Amino acid sequence: MNAKTDTSLPAIARLLGRLDGRMLFWLLVLAGVLLALSDFAYHRHEIFDFEAVPLFYAGFAAASVLVLVLAGGIFRALFKRGENFYAPFSTDSEPPLKAQERDHA
Amino acid sequence: MPDIFPPALIFIAAAIVLPVLPKGNLRALFLLAVPLVAAHEIWQLSEGVTHTYELLGYSLTLMRVDQLSIVFGLIFSFAAFLALLYAWHVKDTVQQVTTLLYAGSAIGAVFAGDFVTLFIFWEGTAVASVFLIWARGTEGAYYTGMRYLIIQIASGVILVAGMALHYHETGSLAFGALTLGSLGTWAILIAFGIKAAFPLLHTWLPDAYPAATPTGTVVLSIFTTKLAIYSLARSFAGTEILIYIGTVMVFWPLIYAAAENDLRRVLAYALNNQLGFMVIAVGIGTPLALNGVAAHAVAHILYKSLLFMAMGAVLYRTGTAKASGLGGLYRSMPITALLCIVGGLAMSTPLFAGFVSKSLILSSVAKAYEPLIWAALLFGSAGIFYVAGVRLPYLAFFGEDKFAGAPERPKEAPWNMLLAMGLTAASCFALGLMPATFMSFLPYDVAYDAYTPDHILTQLQVLSFTAIAFFALWRFGLIKRPAPGILVDSDWLNRRLALAIVKLGAYISRNMWGLMSRTATRRLDAFLASIYRAHGPQGPLARSWPAGSMVLWIAVLLGFTLILSFSQSL
Known part of the structure; x- marks a missing residue:
């Protein structure tokens, strides 16, 4: 059942269900466009010259994410190993904590 | 001030009584x-100096109080309260005692006025904290704890060596400002750098924190770093090399955090990244920057604790904190999901503590006119919001519902965890909402306004476009839920390469010895x-032994003897 309309779920879950889709994305795009337009409507007091470039902060943030995604992909390709790579000397390959272990913790 | 009992000793006395x-x-209360x-x-x-003591003929300072130590002492105490509330359900005496000893040692170190007292409490944090890893009770946790303990104790040993060299050079044991240059000061910097997770000295952090218990990781994230x-900040403010070390710390762990599957390890790398912000500010060393260090330490303890608490609650309820096994949890853990989102926003969104503290650091770097370092910090701000503010909550709580077909859905976190998370979130909000009060606690009297239109607009642009980029790339399939697996970090050098070299050396020497002993035996035979x-x-x-031959x-x-005797008599 759709989480947005599932009345068996708590109200907060139904609210979050509305965000888990296109709605949040388009709300963010709308907010982003309005904030980007503020670059043209409001004169900032820049310390560095490059800050004066229109949409500098928006572009820098988006580019940063792209760089991280690409770098993360390269790192996964180069450095990813199985979960039992260091077994038995690490917890990575251990099974999920059982209920009684979780109560202990 | 004899009527004040040292706060560290309060924790230690309580640990003995507990x-x-x-x-x-009753015990939880x-x-x-x-x-x-x-x-x-x-x-x-x-x-001022409030408590001194004598040790082996040296007059040492148990309590040196100034605004820097007060800020750290207060946040350590408050964070300990939040962590203990979060762990209200834990009945394990060992974890309870070691949490008190760990917090007490950290607070004792903060008020230490000399290197001897600092060393005692420094090692106290190392020994007490390892039990929070061992408390998981698995073989992997035991080995991880041993690695963690060796590195932490090594930090203390290097500190005491540095202290001895420094004392030999200057005759002073005072825990105060140092000028980097001598072997002793370098050793002290390295000792601090191990616990601050400097590049290549950092691997204990992402190794150990995800291995501890759900509550233990929250405690660990507060104190050591x-x-x-x-x-x-106490000893190396204004040391230029820290600016560059901090810059590497801002970049390198973010890439790992962006690719990791274990979400508690993502937070460990994200923590490492935020330490980079503080290390840079220590390197800048101006009063504004040092206020930024203290403010960001406070804000960071709060919001990172909140995120570790949220992931701890997920681990507690589902048995895993790996993104590959999570998704759609907002349906059954909506309050935890909401508080996790608040934790992500608290890192740098206006109205939260992280916005104020990061603005302080960014402004201090801008005022020092360091454009490349400033750009690195801006990258770090966007990056940390991507990995811990958007990606992490999305992977844990949204997307595909991994528990749809399960016989029983995970329950919401227990009341004590929710209350602790709620109080932590409220604290982040309160400090962001009342920046003047927040700033009044900071060590230096510097006028600063974080809520200028410039700061607010630029920061909101960074945050909104970071989130837009994430969701757009997710829709295009360029960001995916990670598959099971680990990312090998530089500790591969000592855990695999060094081990392989030692094994190879042992193999070669064993075979050489065998070859030599076989050859020698053959020759002797x-x-x-x-x-x-x-x-x-x-x-x-043997055949020529008869009497004729002997004669x-x-x-x-x-005959030979006669010839010799005759020749000598001539």
Whole structure:
């Protein structure tokens, strides 16, 4: 059942269900466009010259994410190993904590 | 000030008393009271040296109070309270005692006025904290704890070596400002750098924190690294090399955090990244920057604790914190999901503590006119929001519902975890909402306004476009839920490469020894065989042993002796 309309779920879950889709994305795009337009409507007091470039902060943030995604992909390709790579000397390959272990913790 | 009891000793005394208290609500209430009493004591302190003691003929300072130590002492006490509330349900005496000892040691180190006192508490944090990893009770946790302990103890050993060298050079044991240059000061910097997770000295952090118990990781995230930041701010403010070390710390861990599957390890790398912000500010060293260090330590302890608490709650309810096994949890853990989102926003969104503290650091770097470092910090701001503010909550709580077909859906976190998370979120909000009050606690009296239109607009642009980029790339399939697996970090060098080299050395030496001993044995055997062939029962010399032969040889010897004697008499 759709989480947005599932009345068996708590109200907060139904609210979050509305965000888990296109709605949040388009709300963010709308907010982003309005904030980007503020670059043209409001004169900032820049310390560095490059800050004066229109949409500098928006572009820098988006580019940063792209760089991280690409770098993360390269790192996964180069450095990813199985979960039992260091077994038995690490917890990575251990099974999920059982209920009684979780109560202990 | 004799009527004030040292806050560290309050924790240590409570740790001694605790085991005799019956397990249950009374003990849990006692645990909660300890940090509150300590915070009250810290609040009463006035600046100056308040407690001294004698050790081996040296006059040492147990309590040196100034605004920097008060800020760290207060946040350590308050964070200990939140962590103990979060762990209200834990009945394990070992974890309870070691949490008190760990918090007490960290607070003791913060108020230490000399390197000897600092060393005692420094090692106290190392020994106490490892039990939070071992408390998981698995073989992997045991080995991880041993690695963690070795590195933490090594940090203490290097600190004491640095202290001894520094004392030999200057005659001073005072824990104060140092100028980097001598071997002793370098050793002290490295000791601090290990706990601050400097590049290549950092691997204990993402190794150990995800291995601890759900509550233990929250406690671990509070003290050790921030104690190191405090120590750097105390001794190495304005040391230029820290700017560059901090810049590497901002970049490198973010890439790992962006690719990791274990979400508690993502937070460990994200923590490492935020330590980079503070290390840079220590390197800048101006009053504005040092206020930024103290403010960001406070904000960071709160919002990172909140995120670790949220992931701890997920681990507690589902048994895993790996993104590959999570998704759609907002349906059954909506309050935890909401508080996790708040934790992500608290890192740098206006109205939250992280916005104020990061603005302080960014402004201090801008005022020092360091454009490349400033750009690195801006990258770090966007990056940390991507990995811990958007990606992490999305992977844990949204997307595909991994528990749809499960016989029983995970339950919402227990009341104590929710209350602790709620109070932590409220604290982040309160500090962001009242920046003037927040700033009044900081060490230096510097006028600063974080809520200028410039700061607010630029920061909102960074945050909104970071989130837009994430969701757009997710829709295009360029960001995916990670598959199971680990990312090998530089500890591969000592865990695999060094081990392989040692094994290879042992193999070569074992085989060389075998070859040498085989050759020597063969030669000896051949030699003995040749003697046996000559002199054995069947040998040619054995055959010539009859009396005639003996008489002949004796005659030869006598003849030779006669010739010699005759020649000498001539």
